Amino acid sequence: xxxxxxxxxxxxxxxxxxxxxxxxxxxxxxxxxxxxxxxxxxxxxxxxxxxxxxxxxxxxxxxxxxxxxxxxxxxxxxxxxxxxxxxxxxxxxxxxxxxxxxxxxxxxxxxxxxxxxxxxxxxxxxxxxxxxxxxxxxxxxxxxxxxxxxxxxxxxxxxxxxxxxxxxxxxxxxxxxxxxxxxxxxxxxxxxxxxxxxxxxxxxxxxxxxxxxxxxxxxxxxxxxxxxxxxxxxxxxxxxxxxxxxxxxxxxxxxxxxxx
Amino acid sequence: xxxxxxxxxxxxxxxxxxxxxxxxxxxxxxxxxxxxxxxxxxxxxxxxxxxxxxxxxxxxxxxxxxxxxxxxxxxxxxxxxxxxxxxxxxxxxxxxxxxxxxxxxxxxxxxxxxxxxxxxxxxxxxxxxxxxxxxxxxxxxxxxxxxxxxxxxxxxxxxxxxxxxxxxxxxxxxxxxxxxxxxxxxxxxxxxxxxxxxxxxxxxxxxxxxxxxxxxxxxx
Numbered sequence: 245x246x247x248x249x250x251x252x253x254x255x256x257x258x259x260x261x262x263x264x265x266x267x268x269x270x271x272x273x274x275x276x277x278x279x280x281x282x283x284x285x286x287x288x289x290x291x292x293x294x295x296x297x298x299x300x301x302x303x304x305x306x307x308x309x310x311x312x313x314x315x316x317x318x319x320x321x322x323x324x325x326x327x328x329x330x331x332x333x334x335x336x337x338x339x340x341x342x343x344x345x346x347x348x349x350x351x352x353x354x355x356x357x358x359x360x361x362x363x364x365x366x367x368x369x370x371x372x373x374x375x376x377x378x379x380x381x382x383x384x385x386x387x388x389x390x391x392x393x394x395x396x397x398x399x400x401x402x403x404x405x406x407x408x409x410x411x412x413x414x415x416x417x418x419x420x421x422x423x424x425x426x427x428x429x430x431x432x433x434x435x436x437x438x439x440x441x442x443x444x445x446x447x448x449x450x451x452x453x454x455x456x457x458x459x460x461x462x463x464x465x466x467x468x469x470x471x472x473x474x475x476x477x478x479x480x481x482x483x484x485x486x487x488x489x490x491x492x493x494x495x496x497x498x499x500x501x502x503x504x
Numbered sequence: 505x506x507x508x509x510x511x512x513x514x515x516x517x518x519x520x521x522x523x524x525x526x527x528x529x530x531x532x533x534x535x536x537x538x539x540x541x542x543x544x545x546x547x548x549x550x551x552x553x554x555x556x557x558x559x560x561x562x563x564x565x566x567x568x569x570x571x572x573x574x575x576x577x578x579x580x581x582x583x584x585x586x587x588x589x590x591x592x593x594x595x596x597x598x599x600x601x602x603x604x605x606x607x608x609x610x611x612x613x614x615x616x617x618x619x620x621x622x623x624x625x626x627x628x629x630x631x632x633x634x635x636x637x638x639x640x641x642x643x644x645x646x647x648x649x650x651x652x653x654x655x656x657x658x659x660x661x662x663x664x665x666x667x668x669x670x671x672x673x674x675x676x677x678x679x680x681x682x683x684x685x686x687x688x689x690x691x692x693x694x695x696x697x698x699x700x701x702x703x704x705x706x707x708x709x710x711x712x713x714x715x716x717x718x719x720x721x722x723x724x
Contacts, residue, residue, distance in 0.1 A: 286609045287602075365597060377593035380553050381607040382583035384576075388610070 265486065268468065269460040275386055276394035276460070282387045283395065291388065295396025299358045300404055307353055311408040314345060315416030323420060330426050334434030337416055342443050343503065346409035347450035348495055351458065354401050355487045359462045362393055363483035366466025367476045375467065390463045397462075398455030405451035446502045453498065454491055461487050510564065511668045511701035512552075517561035520547040524561070527721045531699040534691070535719040540708045544723055545673070548705060552670055553587060554578055565668055583611050586666035590673040592653030594645035601641035604660045611664075619663065626659045629689055631682060651677050658686070662693050669694065669702045675715070676707055687715055 282288045318340050319333075326332045366389060369375060375385040413435060421428040465483040469475040510528035512535075517525045521543045529535045539545045550556035551563055557571040564570065568581050586607075587593070594603045604623060608614055627637040645653055654674060661669060671690060675683040694702040706712040 287606055288610075290602075369596065372596065374593075374595055376553070376555050377589070377595065379555075379579065380582060380587050380589070380593060381610070382579050382581075382585075383607070383610055384579055 265461075265464065268464040269457070272386070272390055272394065272460040272463055273456050276391045276456075279387055279391050280395060282391045285387075288388055288392050292392035292396045295393050296400055298361070299354060299397050300400030303353060303357055303400070303404055304407065306357070307350060307404055307408050308411055310349060310353060311411035312415045314349060314408075315341070315412035315414070316419045318345070318412070319416035319420045320423075323424060328424055328426060330431055330434045331438070333420065334431065334438045337413060338435060338438050338443065341412045341416070342409055342439070342447050343499065344495070346412065347405050347447055347454060348491065350401060350405040350408045350451070351454040351491045351495075352488070354397070354404065354454075355458055355484055355491065358397060359458055359483045359487050360480040362397070362459070362462035363466040363469075364476050364480040366393075366463060367469035367479035370467055370469045371471065371473065371475055385467070390467065393463055394456065394459040397459035398452055401455030401458065402448060402451035405447060405454075409447065442502070446498065450495065450498055453494055457490055457494060458487050461490065511566055511699075512670075512703055513562075513564040513567075514551070515562045515564070517551060517558045517563060519551055519556065519558045520544075522547050522551075522723065525723055526561075529701045529703055529719065531701055533718040534694050534702040534704070535721055536704040536706050536712065536715050536717045537721040537723050538706050538708050538712050539723045545705065545707070548723060549589070549672055552703075552705070553589070554582060583607070584666055585668045585670065586661035586664045587670045588654065588657045588661050588672060588674055590654065590676065591650065592645065592657045594653055594656060596645055598645075599641065600643050600645065600648075600656055603645065603656060604641075604663060607660060608663045622663060623659060626662055627655075629685065630655050630659075631685070658690075665697065667697070667700055669700065671702065671704045673705060673707060675711055676709075680711070683711060684714070691716070 283292055318337065322333050322336045322340075326336065369389070375389075378385045378388055414432075417431040417435065418428055420426065420431055462483045465479040465486070469479040511531050513528040514525050519525075521541065525548075527535070527537065537548070539548055547556075551558055552565075554563075554565075554570050562569050562571075565581060565585055568577075570578060570581065573581060594600075595606065598606065601623070605614075605619065608619070623641075624634055624637055627640070628634070632640065640648075640652070640656075645656070648656070658671075658674065669690070674690070675686060678686070690702060690704075694700050702717075704715055704717065706715060
């Protein structure tokens with residue numbers, strides 16, 4: 245009991261777990277990048293395609309709805325703040341959606357949809373000994389299970405982030421043109437003139453970094469699950485919580501590095 | 505270490521309840537090893553599948569010391585070994601046909617039509633009609649009984665060009681006639697490739713005596 249309630253012990257264990265997590269995620273990301281050529285193996289490519297379908301294509305509906313609502317809500321707030329200033333509205337819309345909310349909300353949606361699913365699927369396979377079954381077939385489990393998931397989720401997050409931003413901006417501007425005497429094309433040209441290549445690239449960088457983080461974290465907790473079936477929900481919960489925290493941390497780091 | 509061309513060789517292996525187990529299976533021959541308890545079976549299974557190094561002694565497959573090989577080399581070795589585990593060793597999120605094709609598709613290119621014909625032929629020999637086979641192919645392993653999982657693993661093994669085949673409790677729980685048909689089928693598969701070696705891991709029951717092989721081994 246004393247070991248559990250000792251604050252130094254709790255902090256120490258938490259620190260060690262975080263170090264193990266960071267090292268594990270780093271190793272998986274490196275492995276996935278280094279073994280990306282495994283996508284040329286038909287079964288690996290099939291897992292990659294399935295991952296793109298589940299994480300990217302199946303998420304488009306939910307992401308689209310949330311993007312539309314986000315665009316309307318943000319535009320409403322901006323309009324109430326700056327009135328009929330199209331240029332300022334365009335700038336604020338870009339700052340909020342392209343720089344921050346687009347990558348962040350997309351990442352949160354993907355965490356909610358795919359992180360727990362990936363972690364629990366891999367955890368189930370792990371506790372049932374299916375990773376050993378793959379080895380017996382001469383198949384490296386990380387190559388077959390982890391590489392296509394990391395690359396598939398990362399590609400999906402990057403693309404879905406742009407999709408979110410495009411829908412949020414277009415719907416936001418369309419809404420603004422309804423409630424204000426400024427035309428949609430005037431608003432759109434304001435946004436296009438304010439948009440810089442740096443903003444697009446940083447947004448892409450966030451998408452890629454969040455994708456790598458979400459996928460590697462989910463795979464890490466999935467493949468390291470062991471013991472009984474209770475390890476499955478534990479792996480899913482850990483993956484989701486760790487991803488949520490780390491997405492905000494990395495978002496802050498990237499924003500600080502490029503915009504402050 | 506003595507020089508040998510044995511396909512499967514255990515040299516003075518100690519692992520849990522197995523004490524000093526030694527045997528070898530030469531190229532082109534078949535053997536059965538009868539294990540008296542589930543504990544011994546599990547230990548032998550893990551040793552042969554490359555999953556648990558022995559406390560003492562050495563396990564060789566295709567003349568390679570399994571547990572002294574680096575991980576990548578061991579994986580490469582197991583591409584030449586087909587294993588039919590008692591539980592099937594199927595991947596739960598793959599449908600039956602994906603499970604059957606997995607090692608073949610992973611390690612070599614293949615002709616779709618030829619493979620389909622071979623799968624249908626194999627399942628006919630297992631006693632399935634073509635429609636039953638087609639229905640089975642679309643199912644996930646968790647919905648199948650244990651013996652069907654094992655038959656799927658057997659089909660998966662028979663689609664490979666393995667040099668060593670290990671059958672783990674292949675016949676347990678099967679009807680006598682189906683089991684005898686499988687004995688004939690595995691014998692035929694063994695003869696299909698020159699030098700191929702087969703090892704049946706069997707429970708110590710009446711059926712084990714009916715499996716005709718070149719060599720019988722006792723594992724206590």
